[in-house]
Amino acid sequence: MNYEFLNVFENTTEVKIPKDPLQQIIGQNNAVNLAKIVAKQRRNLLLVGPPGTGKSLIAQAIAFHLTKPTQEISVLHNPENPERPTIEVKNVSEITNEEKLARQVQGKLVEPSSVPYFVAEKLGFRCRKCGANSKANVNACPKCGADKFLTTRSPFGDLLAPYFEDPRRSDRVHTTRQLDNEMEEIIVYEREGDKIRILDQKSLEHLDSLKRKKPRKVIVPIKRKQFVIATGSSETELLGDVRHDPYGGHSQIGTAPYLRVVAGGIHEAHEGVLFVDEISSLQNLQRYLLTAMQERKYPISGKNPQSSGAVVRVDDVPCDFVLVAASNINDLPHILPPLHSRIVGNGYEVLLDTHMPDTFDNREKLCQFIAQEIKRDGKIPHASYKAVEAIILEAKRRAKIFDEVDGLTLRLRELSGIIRLAGDNAVSEKAEFIDETHVKVAIHRGRTIDEQLSEKYGSVWKAGQSETSLGREKKPTNQKEIS
Numbered sequence: 001m002n003y004e005f006l007n008v009f010e011n012t013t014e015v016k017i018p019k020d021p022l023q024q025i026i027g028q029n030n031a032v033n034l035a036k037i038v039a040k041q042r043r044n045l046l047l048v049g050p051p052g053t054g055k056s057l058i059a060q061a062i063a064f065h066l067t068k069p070t071q072e073i074s075v076l077h078n079p080e081n082p083e084r085p086t087i088e089v090k091n092v093s094e095i096t097n098e099e100k101l102a103r104q105v106q107g108k109l110v111e112p113s114s115v116p117y118f119v120a121e122k123l124g125f126r127c128r129k130c131g132a133n134s135k136a137n138v139n140a141c142p143k144c145g146a147d148k149f150l151t152t153r154s155p156f157g158d159l160l161a162p163y164f165e166d167p168r169r170s171d172r173v174h175t176t177r178q179l180d181n182e183m184e185e186i187i188v189y190e191r192e193g194d195k196i197r198i199l200d201q202k203s204l205e206h207l208d209s210l211k212r213k214k215p216r217k218v219i220v221p222i223k224r225k226q227f228v229i230a231t232g233s234s235e236t237e238l239l240g241d242v243r244h245d246p247y248g249g250h251s252q253i254g255t256a257p258y259l260r261v262v263a264g265g266i267h268e269a270h271e272g273v274l275f276v277d278e279i280s281s282l283q284n285l286q287r288y289l290l291t292a293m294q295e296r297k298y299p300i301s302g303k304n305p306q307s308s309g310a311v312v313r314v315d316d317v318p319c320d321f322v323l324v325a326a327s328n329i330n331d332l333p334h335i336l337p338p339l340h341s342r343i344v345g346n347g348y349e350v351l352l353d354t355h356m357p358d359t360f361d362n363r364e365k366l367c368q369f370i371a372q373e374i375k376r377d378g379k380i381p382h383a384s385y386k387a388v389e390a391i392i393l394e395a396k397r398r399a400k401i402f403d404e405v406d407g408l409t410l411r412l413r414e415l416s417g418i419i420r421l422a423g424d425n426a427v428s429e430k431a432e433f434i435d436e437t438h439v440k441v442a443i444h445r446g447r448t449i450d451e452q453l454s455e456k457y458g459s460v461w462k463a464g465q466s467e468t469s470l471g472r473e474k475k476p477t478n479q480k481e482i483s
């Protein structure tokens with residue numbers, strides 16, 4: 001093998017790792033190209049291939065390339081029929097507008113010295129005798145010593161003061177303010193710690209409109225992950241649920257139905273990727289997935305018939321996701337045919353490669369892979385050039401033994417295992433870098449069970465023979481004991 005092909009470097013610290021997760025995928029050119037189209041055009045994708053060849057990585061990379069979510073989904077209380085909460089979908093501009101409103105409602109915080117005197121006095125900041133400002137919770141003016149509230153002294157004197165709420169200090173002062181156009185507007189001053197909050201008429205109106213809003217629960221927030229894993233999901237995890245309330249949603253002591261609605265994976269993946277590894281393992285849930293993909297919305301209802309949630313249903317909850325499914329070749333017949341056709345009808349299916357040609361570029365790609373895996377692991381040192389060579393040699397050997405080809409293996413999870421083992425060897429030897437010997441020891445330790453068996457017994461077949469013959473010898477003795 002000619003290693004002069006490789007760009008010479010001292011160790012993997014010098015190897016560049018691209019930021020884009022799609023560029024971090026080694027080999028699989030076909031799948032990577034399709035992944036780009038899938039993300040851009042929002043299509044579905046079925047990845048078929050053996051374990052550890054990058055199916056999950058490709059699915060994640062698609063999510064990374066999707067445009068950011070533009071919708072937020074909330075469940076609203078329905079006063080006419082609480083068991084049928086309604087759905088509200090807000091887009092980004094509505095959300096930013098509301099945030100702006102909420103900020104306006106918060107008004108402006110100012111110093112006590114910048115409000116009219118009578119307001120500062122009523123809120124307890126200003127001494128009515130000398131006009132000095134001080135903290136509102138101090139009764140005696142620190143400047144002149146006078147009671148800041150002298151003019152409204154209680155008829156019972158200070159004796160009973162602790163038993164009465166202090167009527168002399170207000171938390172809020174309502175007043176009016178003259179505008180330029182000779183109109184008056186209501187203005188409210190509120191005490192807030194050492195400062196005063198000013199709410200003008202506009203803020204008050206916004207506050208009022210916010211208060212008038214229907215009670216709601218956001219079930220799919222605008223800031224969310226766009227990669228949702230539905231592998232091995234239960235029905236409720238996939239389709240959502242309405243939680244049980246022991247008080248049956250009683251208006252006083254119970255929890256209102258809309259608050260008990262929980263989104264499923266299909267809803268959380270709205271505008272994102274729903275990733276289903278081993279899609280056939282979803283079994284009959286595949287049918288629901290098919291409906292969700294067709295309708296792009298799916299109702300949420302209580303799934304447990306014994307629960308008070310069972311009577312609650314929310315219709316038309318959006319679930320417009322990109323389905324990325326993975327399957328190994330043997331399980332292909334167990335994918336529900338209409339679902340399979342749905343995926344392909346609006347997307348692609350691709351068989352992942354198990355190896356790639358042994359070229360200069362591909363060896364460079366493997367160098368990148370080694371650097372990536374070391375960085376991802378975070379607990380092992382970088383690898384020397386010689387170590388990288390040894391790992392590439394192992395990639396070549398693996399392509400030969402597993403796929404009987406002259407190339408470089410793309411069963412990279414297993415190769416990544418060797419890198420980690422080699423890294424652990426380096427750590428236990430307190431070495432600065434992973435070197436060739438660490439890799440060799442790792443390869444030896446990381447032999448597959450088949451390799452270990454054939455080393456010990458000559459061949460896997462012979463090993464099997466000796467095991468069964470052992471079993472045969474033992475059987476009669478056991479039977480004797482029983483009888």
Ligand SMILES: Nc1ncnc2c1ncn2[C@@H]1O[C@H](COP(=O)(O)OP(=O)(O)OP(=O)(O)O)[C@@H](O)[C@H]1O
Nearest residue numbers: 024025026050051052053054055056057412413416
């Ligand atoms: N093509 C690849 N490029 C880069 N790294 C890879 C690739 N394939 C596998 N790996 C490495 O192997 C690990 C496992 O890959 P991944 O989880 O994507 O495999 P998979 O095909 O989904 O396997 P499974 O069928 O077992 O779910 C990754 O975290 C990565 O470290």
Ligand SMILES: [Mg+2]
Nearest residue numbers: 055056057277
């Ligand atoms: Mg996977």
